[in-house]
Amino acid sequence: MEVLLFGIAKDIVGSSSYTISENAVMPISVAELKQQLTTDFPELGKLSSLAVAVNSEYAEDGVLLQSQDEIALIPPVSGG
Amino acid sequence: MVDKIIVEIVDELDPSEVYQELSDPNSGGICVFVGAVREFTQNEQVMALEFETYQGMAIKEMSKIAQDAMKKWDLNKVVIRHAVGEKGVEEPVVVVGASSAHRDACFTACRFLIDTLKETVPIWKKEMFKNKSVWVSATP
Numbered sequence: 001m002e003v004l005l006f007g008i009a010k011d012i013v014g015s016s017s018y019t020i021s022e023n024a025v026m027p028i029s030v031a032e033l034k035q036q037l038t039t040d041f042p043e044l045g046k047l048s049s050l051a052v053a054v055n056s057e058y059a060e061d062g063v064l065l066q067s068q069d070e071i072a073l074i075p076p077v078s079g080g
Numbered sequence: 081m082v083d084k085i086i087v088e089i090v091d092e093l094d095p096s097e098v099y100q101e102l103s104d105p106n107s108g109g110i111c112v113f114v115g116a117v118r119e120f121t122q123n124e125q126v127m128a129l130e131f132e133t134y135q136g137m138a139i140k141e142m143s144k145i146a147q148d149a150m151k152k153w154d155l156n157k158v159v160i161r162h163a164v165g166e167k168g169v170e171e172p173v174v175v176v177g178a179s180s181a182h183r184d185a186c187f188t189a190c191r192f193l194i195d196t197l198k199e200t201v202p203i204w205k206k207e208m209f210k211n212k213s214v215w216v217s218a219t220p
Binding site: 004006007008011046047048053056057058072074075076077078079080 | 115131132133134136137138140162173174194197198199200201202203204205206215216217218219220
């Protein structure tokens, strides 16, 4: 499972995407994905907010993840 | 037919285009907001701002905002255009605007466009100072 990273999330992880390896436990929901990423990268847990987009739409914690989904981590936005 | 809604992410933003885009025979009012790079933030001198985006999602979110505005107010045209890349002091980074028969609708809509963009569109801004850089709003 690949997670696209932007802004400060990209700086924290040190790459524009993060792959959860196939022999690791696959997160089945948005909540599990956030849990796993904030455990692997504690700095992500210190951000003002952390959202997840599934197929380029904001996704609530309960949304289930499919292997073909495009998944992105959305740190606090600051356009304008 | 000319598009009623224009949403775009661009490398170079030219605010002078927007009048022509919003101009319409049924619009007696055109309201535009341009956001630009300010030199000082909390007494610290900014050298430049760097913008990045999740483009596919940003376009989707910008389209939703433009469509919501069209539903809420009686607008003839809406433009939302944001720049990405490194922008220097005084350079424009975002242009939003609306046109309508009378001024009230486009004034109110214009504020909604920029305020909602700042809340929901996946665009990130890094302030580049002389000796450091900071992602805006990232941490409490």
